[in-house]
Each structure stands twice: as C-alpha cells, then as structure tokens.
Amino acid sequence: MSGRRPLISGNWKMHHDHLEALHMVRDLGLRLKTDDVALVDVSLHPPFTDLRTVQTLVEKEGIPVSLGAQHCSDEDAGARTGEISPHMLARLGTAYVIVGHSERRTMFAMSDITVAATLKAVLRHEMTPIVCVGETEEERMASHTEARLEEQVLAAVEGLSPEVIGRVVFAYEPLWAIGTGQAATPVDAEDACVFIRSMVGKVAGGPVAATIRIQYGGSVQAENAGELMAEPDIDGLLVGGASLQAASFLDIIRACGACYRF
Ligand code: PGA
Numbered sequence: 081m082s083g084r085r086p087l088i089s090g091n092w093k094m095h096h097d098h099l100e101a102l103h104m105v106r107d108l109g110l111r112l113k114t115d116d117v118a119l120v121d122v123s124l125h126p127p128f129t130d131l132r133t134v135q136t137l138v139e140k141e142g143i144p145v146s147l148g149a150q151h152c153s154d155e156d157a158g159a160r161t162g163e164i165s166p167h168m169l170a171r172l173g174t175a176y177v178i179v180g181h182s183e184r185r186t187m188f189a190m191s192d193i194t195v196a197a198t199l200k201a202v203l204r205h206e207m208t209p210i211v212c213v214g215e216t217e218e219e220r221m222a223s224h225t226e227a228r229l230e231e232q233v234l235a236a237v238e239g240l241s242p243e244v245i246g247r248v249v250f251a252y253e254p255l256w257a258i259g260t261g262q263a264a265t266p267v268d269a270e271d272a273c274v275f276i277r278s279m280v281g282k283v284a285g286g287p288v289a290a291t292i293r294i295q296y297g298g299s300v301q302a303e304n305a306g307e308l309m310a311e312p313d314i315d316g317l318l319v320g321g322a323s324l325q326a327a328s329f330l331d332i333i334r335a336c337g338a339c340y341r342f
Contacts (some may be wrong), residue, residue: 087176093183149169151178166204196237214228246284295316
C-alpha cells in the first residue's frame with residue numbers, strides 16, 4: 081500500500097498530426113469513463129504542433145487527462161532555433177514534460193548536464209518533469225545497469241533540495257526495451273525502480289523517496305501492463321506505441337486501475 085497515485089503517460093513521439101490528434105483524443109474522451117481515472121492519473125504527450133489542439137479539446141470536453149510535452153529547452157527564451165520554451169508549454173496548461181528521453185539523449189546528444197538544466201527549467205515553471213533513465217543493452221550485459229542508473233539519477237537532481245526532488249517523476253526506460261516488443265520482466269523492472277528509489281533516498285532522504293512516483297517504460301502493452309503495475313515500486317507506465325490508439329491506451333489505463341493499491 082504505497083499511497084502513490086499511478087501515472088499512465090502516453091508518449092506519441094513523432095506520430096499524429098493535429099487532425100489525427102483531434103481524432104484520437106475525441107475517441108479517447110468518448111471511451112474514458114470517470115471510473116477509469118478514479119484511481120490513476122493520465123497524461124498525453126503529443127508533438128508540439130498538436131498541443132494547442134489537444135489542450136482546447138480536453139478543456140472543452142472535460143476529458144480527464146493532463147497535457148504533457150515530450151521535451152523542452154532549458155532556457156525560457158532566446159536564440160534557440162527550433163527549440164520550445166518551458167514558459168510556452170506552461171502557458172498552454174502543460175502539466176508534465178518528459179525530460180531526457182533516451183531518444184533525445186542518443187539522437188540529439190542530450191547530456192546528463194542538459195537533462196539536469198531542463199529538469200530545473202520545467203520545475204521553475206511549476207510543471208512536473210518525467211525524467212527518463214535507463215541502460216543500454218551493452219550496459220545491461222556488462223552488469224552496469226545500476227551504475228548507469230545511479231549516474232543518471234544523481235546527475236539529474238544534483239543541487240536540488242529534497243522538497244524539490246519530491247516533485248520529480250522518474251521513468252525507468254531500459255533502451256533495449258523501447259519499441260522492441262521485448263519489455264523488461266516485472267521483477268527486473270521492479271528491481272530497477274527499487275534501485276532508483278534508493279538513489280533518491282540517498283540524496284533526498286527516505287520520506288521523499290517513499291513519495292516520488294517511478295514509471296516503467298519500454299514495450300508496454302495491455303497484456304503486460306497489469307503484471308508490471310502489480311509490482312510495489314512501479315507507480316505508472318510510460319507508453320509509446322500502444323498509446324497512439326484510444327482503444328489500446330484505454331486497455332492499459334484499465335489494467336492499471338485494476339491493480340491499484342493504497
Ligand atoms: P514503447 O516506447 O512503448 O513504444 O516501447 C516507450 C517510450 O519510449 O517511452
């Protein structure tokens with residue numbers, strides 16, 4: 081009975097233009113019942129060009145999901161061609177921002193230092209960062225998973241007070257599990273989440289570590305969502321491919337609600 085309210089996040093990545101987004105969110109809104117979100121929080125993370133469309137629809141129809149973004153700049157304004165400011169996201173009512181997704185880290189050279197700066201920028205604008213950490217296949221094979229997680233978690237929260245660290249959501253996303261259809265086993269995902277929590281405890285103390293939410297992400301489907309969520313230290317899911325369609329995303333939300341624990 082953790083007392084942590086699960087967070088199920090749909091990371092659309094570079095999928096769905098604004099019309100497809102409208103269609104998906106309308107569909108989700110029609111299917112989603114109050115009961116489905118009585119025990120879990122849900123966030124949608126569409127591409128930037130869809131955010132305003134999704135925000136307007138969610139507000140107008142009263143759809144019980146929060147708006148999320150996939151990334152943002154660590155600066156509020158300036159000469160940053162192609163970047164999106166956290167201030168702009170906050171003005172749209174964005175509640176959650178994914179920070180340091182492995183695709184940003186690997187394809188766009190986002191370093192642990194930039195992850196930490198972006199995390200601070202998101203917090204400065206009163207949004208909740210979802211900080212992604214996880215090991216590569218090579219690191220896993222070399223038994224370096226914990227060393228890599230330690231490095232990423234400590235770098236992300238360096239210099240933050242325990243109180244501020246308490247506002248961060250972590251997502252354990254092993255790189256080898258993302259988009260491969262090969263999810264971590266519930267036991268391995270749980271072990272990693274326990275380890276991440278212990279790292280948070282090291283810098284912010286046990287009480288803060290006990291309250292922060294840690295998601296698992298990587299090939300989550302309706303079929304494995306329940307068993308992952310049944311693990312005591314997994315407090316939610318970061319879902320890529322299976323969040324693109326309302327029906328499959330809703331199945332995951334329902335599977336999580338079914339194993340809710342207090
Ligand atoms: P996936 O992506 O569910 O498609 O594996 C997860 C993620 O990258 O957040």
